[in-house]
Amino acid sequence: MLFSQGYQQLPTFDKGAGEHDSFQRKEPRKRRFSLLGIAVIVIIMCASLPRIIRSRGFWAACHGPQRNSSTLAKLPSHYTLPSGDKIPSVALGVWQAGKGEVGSAVTTALKAGYRHIDGAWIYRNEEEVGQALKASSVPREELWLTSKLWNTFHAPEDIEPALDQSLSMLGTDYLDLYLIHWPIAFKKEGANVLDEDLTADPYPTWQKLEELVDKGKIRNIGISNFNIRRIQNLTANKLKYQPAVNQVELNFWNPQPELLKWSKENGLLLEAYSPLGSNTQVGKSLAVPEVKDIASKLGITPAQVIISWSVQRGTIVLPKSVTASRIVENLDVFEIPQEDFEKLEEAAALHPPQRVVNPSNGWKLPFDVFE
Ligand code: A2P
Numbered sequence: 001m002l003f004s005q006g007y008q009q010l011p012t013f014d015k016g017a018g019e020h021d022s023f024q025r026k027e028p029r030k031r032r033f034s035l036l037g038i039a040v041i042v043i044i045m046c047a048s049l050p051r052i053i054r055s056r057g058f059w060a061a062c063h064g065p066q067r068n069s070s071t072l073a074k075l076p077s078h079y080t081l082p083s084g085d086k087i088p089s090v091a092l093g094v095w096q097a098g099k100g101e102v103g104s105a106v107t108t109a110l111k112a113g114y115r116h117i118d119g120a121w122i123y124r125n126e127e128e129v130g131q132a133l134k135a136s137s138v139p140r141e142e143l144w145l146t147s148k149l150w151n152t153f154h155a156p157e158d159i160e161p162a163l164d165q166s167l168s169m170l171g172t173d174y175l176d177l178y179l180i181h182w183p184i185a186f187k188k189e190g191a192n193v194l195d196e197d198l199t200a201d202p203y204p205t206w207q208k209l210e211e212l213v214d215k216g217k218i219r220n221i222g223i224s225n226f227n228i229r230r231i232q233n234l235t236a237n238k239l240k241y242q243p244a245v246n247q248v249e250l251n252f253w254n255p256q257p258e259l260l261k262w263s264k265e266n267g268l269l270l271e272a273y274s275p276l277g278s279n280t281q282v283g284k285s286l287a288v289p290e291v292k293d294i295a296s297k298l299g300i301t302p303a304q305v306i307i308s309w310s311v312q313r314g315t316i317v318l319p320k321s322v323t324a325s326r327i328v329e330n331l332d333v334f335e336i337p338q339e340d341f342e343k344l345e346e347a348a349a350l351h352p353p354q355r356v357v358n359p360s361n362g363w364k365l366p367f368d369v370f371e
Contacts, residue, residue, distance in 0.1 A: 075089065079316060081245070082241075083219065085176065085219055085220060087116065087177070087245075089333070090318075091118040091316065091317070092118065092327065093318035095118075095123050097125060097320060098125070098322070099125060102125040103131055103132040104324075106128075108327045109327050114327075115142055115143055116316075118271070119145070119170075120148035120179075121181075126166055133172075146178070146179065147170065148181035149178060151185055154185035155195070159209065164217075174217055174219060175217070176220060177221070178222075180206075180222075182225045182359075185197075185198035185202070202233070206221070206239065213241055220244040221241055222244045222245040222246060223245075225247070226248075228259065228262055231243070242267075245270065246263065246269075248270060249272075249356060250270065250275065250310065251274055251276065251285065252288055252306060252347075253277055253285070253351070253355075254355050255348040255353075257345070260315070264314060269316065272316065272318060273357075275307060276319055277356060281356055290343050290344050291305050291344070297340070303319070303326065303329060304334065308334050309345075312335065312336055358370065
């Protein structure tokens with residue numbers, strides 16, 4: 001089609017006779033040169049076509065982005081905690097991974113190369129996670145397992161039994177990281193009855209966690225959903241072990257640049273939960289124009305852009321998925337060129353912060369947990 005169109009566009013030399021005849025009869029030299037010209041054009045096109053097709057822009061336009069791990073620099077695969085332990089920068093998050101699907105998600109993740117699983121007692125899926133870990137051939141020492149102390153277990157005497165439950169469900173005798181899930185303590189009896197004392201002062205809870213580190217049941221301890229004021233409230237005490245991490249919601253809609261800056265200045269590593277905006281915002285996150293542009297420019301997926309951005313911001317990232325192809329995709333993080341990184345950072349800060357997760361109303365707290 002292309003060639004015949006090209007041929008038809010060649011000039012004719014005989015106004016009176018048929019085109020073909022005029023070529024043969026009157027202009028044999030010109031015809032030879034014209035055919036030579038066509039041949040040269042065809043050769044050039046044939047030579048460049050595969051290159052054009054292989055090029056990322058063309059490929060992305062026709063088939064969506066391709067993964068291009070060979071040409072992009074990789075981001076750090078681990079961070080070092082104050083204990084000296086190395087924590088993998090990308091984890092499989094299992095919040096909202098339901099029963100019957102979380103086990104296969106963990107199995108897929110381990111096969112894909114994940115070594116970090118971020119869970120919690122309250123996710124109600126630790127048993128299935130534990131079964132998948134047991135069925136895998138990955139040695140325990142190669143794994144990084146995180147769990148979290150639920151709000152009803154902040155009283156020092158309740159902590160070890162809660163930890164033991166998680167350990168037993170996960171089928172392990174130690175955790176790599178155990179976090180205070182929320183800076184909110186509930187009384188054991190009644191639903192969501194605030195324990196004002198332990199909420200106002202988490203130090204007794206922390207001291208017990210320190211004891212459990214010394215006992216060998218936990219390697220590192222940290223916090224989750226703590227704002228700066230609440231962190232300082234805890235660290236104003238003479239801690240034996242500083243919090244190793246603070247796990248908070250960090251995504252395009254809630255990028256928290258001030259908390260990130262403060263945490264870096266104070267040597268506290270952040271972990272990003274709901275990095276894609278959780279199931280309610282993921283579609284919107286992946287459709288952000290800056291995200292899409294960078295994805296097609298780099299030949300990676302929009303999810304990989306956001307996950308990479310999280311690691312490049314200097315945080316651990318915990319994307320959740322129960323879909324095999326996405327689990328594999330989410331582990332591949334790449335360095336985003338500085339100008340694109342800054343574009344993303346600016347775009348994320350342009351709109352008012354919008355959290356996916358704020359249980360203050362649901363728990364009927366007399367305050368906002370993030371204020
Ligand atoms: P699913 O678990 O069905 O694969 P977050 O990590 O911010 O909590 O987001 C989790 C949500 O994002 C889930 O709905 C998950 O769906 C979806 N998700 C995870 N990875 C990807 C991906 N690579 N592409 C598209 N959606 C994804």
